[in-house]
Amino acid sequence: MVHGHTHQEKHRIHQSVDIINSGTWSPAYLDIECTKPYGRKCFAWIRPKDPDGGRIAELVEWKDPGLEVIPKEKDTSYEAKKS
Secondary structure: OEEOOOOOOEEEEEOOEEEEEOOOOOOOEOOOOOOOEOOOOEEEEEEEEEOOEEEEEEEEEEOOOOEEEEOOEOOOOHHHHHO
């Protein structure tokens, strides 16, 4: 599941489902003068894992230069704690 625009990028797995929030690409600033940028520019990258099926889903930060994969978070939801 991929969604965004909450300003809080995150990647976690819940019951074998990747949940990726890419945050936002809109400019955000900590100050009214717009001199202190806030947040990261992230995107979901989903690609085939192998010819037999499966896939790799990652949350990636766009950096200048290059890219950086953001680690998945542990699922701390109530359902995960029960199992």
